[in-house]
Amino acid sequence: MRLDIDRDRLVELVRTQASFGATDDGGLHRLALSDADADARDWLVARLEAADLSVRVDAFGNVFGRREGADPDAAPVLLGSHLDSQPYGGIYDGALGVVAALEVCLTLNDDGVRTRRPIEVVNWTNEEGSRFQPTMQGSGVWAGEFDRDAQYERTDDDGVRVVDELDRIGYRGDHPAEPREPYDSYLELHIEQGPALETAGADVGVVTGIVGLSWGEVTLSGRSDHTGTTPMHLRADALVAAADVTTAIRRLPGAFGERTVATVGSLDVSPNSVNIVPEEVQFTWDVRAPADATVREATDRIEREVTAAATREGVAHEVEQFLTASSVAFPDRTVSTVATAADRLGYEALDLFSGAAHDASHVAGVCDAGMIFAVSDDGRSHTEDEHTSWDDCYSAANVLANAALDLAEPA
Amino acid sequence: MRLDIDRDRLVELVRTQASFGATDDGGLHRLALSDADADARDWLVARLEAADLSVRVDAFGNVFGRREGADPDAAPVLLGSHLDSQPYGGIYDGALGVVAALEVCLTLNDDGVRTRRPIEVVNWTNEEGSRFQPTMQGSGVWAGEFDRDAQYERTDDDGVRVVDELDRIGYRGDHPAEPREPYDSYLELHIEQGPALETAGADVGVVTGIVGLSWGEVTLSGRSDHTGTTPMHLRADALVAAADVTTAIRRLPGAFGERTVATVGSLDVSPNSVNIVPEEVQFTWDVRAPADATVREATDRIEREVTAAATREGVAHEVEQFLTASSVAFPDRTVSTVATAADRLGYEALDLFSGAAHDASHVAGVCDAGMIFAVSDDGRSHTEDEHTSWDDCYSAANVLANAALDLAEPA
Incomplete structure (x- = not known):
């Protein structure tokens, strides 16, 4: 029938x-x-x-x-x-x-x-x-x-x-x-x-x-300084660290194959002014893959990238994985x-x-x-x-x- | 006296x-x-x-x-x-x-x-x-x-x-x-x-x-896609391109000496959602140096970096230098x-x-x-x-x- x-x-x-x-x-x-x-x-x-x-x-x-x-x-x-x-x-x-x-x-x-x-x-x-x-x-x-x-x-x-x-x-x-x-x-x-x-x-x-997925939020806390008077080597620029992590997340799927995707979809800067060094940045990640082990490994790598970028730029970091799905x-x-x-x-x-x-x-x-x-x-x-x-x-x-x-x- | x-x-x-x-x-x-x-x-x-x-x-x-x-x-x-x-x-x-x-x-x-x-x-x-x-x-x-x-x-x-x-x-x-x-x-x-x-x-x-200064705003326009279903190679992610330029601007002063500073102070993402590929990003630059020629050269380099990053990621770009001071x-x-x-x-x-x-x-x-x-x-x-x-x-x-x-x- x-x-x-x-x-x-x-x-x-x-x-x-x-x-x-x-x-x-x-x-x-x-x-x-x-x-x-x-x-x-x-x-x-x-x-x-x-x-x-x-x-x-x-x-x-x-x-x-x-x-x-x-x-x-x-x-x-x-x-x-x-x-x-x-x-x-x-x-x-x-x-x-x-x-x-x-x-x-x-x-x-x-x-x-x-x-x-x-x-x-x-x-x-x-x-x-x-x-x-x-x-x-x-x-x-x-x-x-x-x-x-x-x-x-x-x-x-x-x-x-x-x-x-x-x-x-x-x-x-x-x-x-x-x-x-x-x-x-x-x-x-x-x-x-x-x-x-x-x-x-x-x-x-x-x-x-x-796919399984991992969603998380990263908070980077630096120091808001005057963009004109603060030498580059004395800055703690939260956005520079966030940019480094964003680039790393873009490259992540290359290590895991075509069906893995990774995205920074949301990013907020504070105080978000042309002439103030960014003090705080919050951004999200979204990682998905058919294998849960891939999602876990990719999430670990993101956390390592956050630590490395925050250390390089001298900013504090907090990482919260707020959603996972097998x-x-x-x-x-x-x-x-x-x-x-x-x-x-x-x-x-x-x-x-x-x-x-x-x-x-x-x-x-x-x-x-x-x-x-x-x-x-x-x-x-x-x-x-x-x-x-x-x-x-x-x-x-x-x-x-x-x-x-x-x-x-x-x- | x-x-x-x-x-x-x-x-x-x-x-x-x-x-x-x-x-x-x-x-x-x-x-x-x-x-x-x-x-x-x-x-x-x-x-x-x-x-x-x-x-x-x-x-x-x-x-x-x-x-x-x-x-x-x-x-x-x-x-x-x-x-x-x-x-x-x-x-x-x-x-x-x-x-x-x-x-x-x-x-x-x-x-x-x-x-x-x-x-x-x-x-x-x-x-x-x-x-x-x-x-x-x-x-x-x-x-x-x-x-x-x-x-x-x-x-x-x-x-x-x-x-x-x-x-x-x-x-x-x-x-x-x-x-x-x-x-x-x-x-x-x-x-x-x-x-x-x-x-x-x-x-x-x-x-x-x-110092002389150059302030400008860059608008990058990609495509808002679903983060879970859009393969990495089919994306036009405005935030990825913006992150590349932010990193390049952080490195710019190294080429010009200690008294040159360069900053991305403000950055806005749209639609700014964890599970949507960023469609549009606007961000500002602020470059200052004691020599006007340095400011001009640094601004030119920023514009070249924007073009290169936008081309890599397949997003459109607009650049507006909205303030200069000698x-x-x-x-x-x-x-x-x-x-x-x-x-x-x-x-x-x-x-x-x-x-x-x-x-x-x-x-x-x-x-x-x-x-x-x-x-x-x-x-x-x-x-x-x-x-x-x-x-x-x-x-x-x-x-x-x-x-x-x-x-x-x-x-």
Whole structure:
């Protein structure tokens, strides 16, 4: 049995969700638990109910829509992603995976297909971590990685708490924010957010795992002196030391191979004046690699570079690794199911490792997880320019439908 | 004839001026044309009048107090500096030179000394350039370097214009903001703001000139990509290029000798997020050297480094040199007068070039100018920690008094 989703309906679903929080430039500004997020959730719930799915909301706002299976004892297959967006982000990141999961159920309904296992569609709360940190908050609570009550207390830049926003928009649900039964498997369709599929000319990506990562912050403290009157040899210039480390971090991946990436994304200088020697600099690192040992070794090297640069320039240094995530290798069962579905549909599929973390990272701790990547034009994401063609949305959603049917087993 | 200023009165003058805009930590927050600046000006005017000086205010807020000379046709000797401070700066920078000039007149009064030339005390408007750019604004307008009406229109961060603040605090005076007659000479006492005097164990500095400088801003424009999914070789990271240039600028002075300094003081990253490759970086350079040719050559090298780094990293670049100042060599007459006064008083004096620009830079275009430096403890300035001992204040003010008397000629 082969499913063929309704391409026009998928386009309509993507377009309609994109109207909630739409920006003037064709992007999406739909921060977690904002009014726009609430509107998108209300719309999703209505569409799930219209598809005869039974909807429940858990205590962290994760929304589930259940299509019952033939076997009342069978563990369900979970499909989904997230509806929240980056600030002025794109319309595909996350949302495509949620509406594709809904479209899978609509196609099963149209074709009158019963499955042995139940299928559930899920929208995870606050994947992006833009308004409230951390990222992947809802799936992390549900999977038991994060403490629910601690996450309730997280605040945005205005001091507003997660729990109060859940209450305000009516999405602190009655169901416990945890798996209410054993789950069989989870599939998440997501845009690649990188250039690998486009570069390879592939139709769809079969994700074999998710990189491990290390995020940290370095604080360098020197002395603010007058730029005109302080000889070079008497300075303790925090920015000079930070520049040395930035250059070293740029070179790090060369030692570890192509799939390792390292970035200084954020850097702040104080007092940040043309004629004052920089006293304090704070900057972040972001290192990712498929092997956890590589991430650890790269992080060690960064710390050694910080010590060396700070010593050379005579500045004090503090290093804080504030986030680590182990790499995830998806099990053969889900990976091969996705690969087989793509192959049966005649798509050119590329096996690849995800350089970005996803809700699937957390869910992989609960059940067999897998991911399908849709092509990202020019590799762009987290910007209004993010784009995936309708052909590529359709291909990926078709793979999701057929892989989900395999896992849920035609009854 | 040798003058000996009143040390206790000098201490009182320094302390009293420091009460207008005093910070909790013993510093001074007295931005140009603020309420605190107005209070300090009102106090100065009262003290000048109490010293029988005739006070006038020019159309740019520069305050003059005149002690008449015996010869009605003689060109006056001008003494002074500025009362405005850096944000949370120290109590000596600028203010010491103004109150020392007043103290010189009070000492002349006490000793009943008449001079052939008039002596004028001056407080220049907005030397620091912290609230309104550029620096040395009042002396620049007075000396004809800046156009008065254009400077009136300069605004602070809140959009408030200079001219409106002059009116608000009552310091847009009736006198033209220009030399109303030929001036004989100008002496400015200022703290060194560097470590040379303390390092040499000197009591006072004889300033032979002021460095030339070049200030500029570089904008590097790359592409904001996802840090996890974008391979290193496909990135255009503006911060990596900026780090390369920062390191190159740190090394520049090595090619030109000890008195050349080069700094990146300010650097801003956009979007400045841990997991987004930096798209745009703006940073400033500040290069100073005693020889203008060195400043030009160093600036050329910076521009070449920017081009090279931007090309390596695949980012676009723009370079704007927004301020240049030629170096100033003070004439032998004023320099030797200061050196002779220090010598006669038995002080250990060090000849040195100023690494900071001062109002004397502009006044040097109008008449013979010279400067006296007081010792800066630990070379610190533009900070609340700025400190000069009372002994060092006294020594420098005594040199000012005796050099001024030489220039003004006992009648």
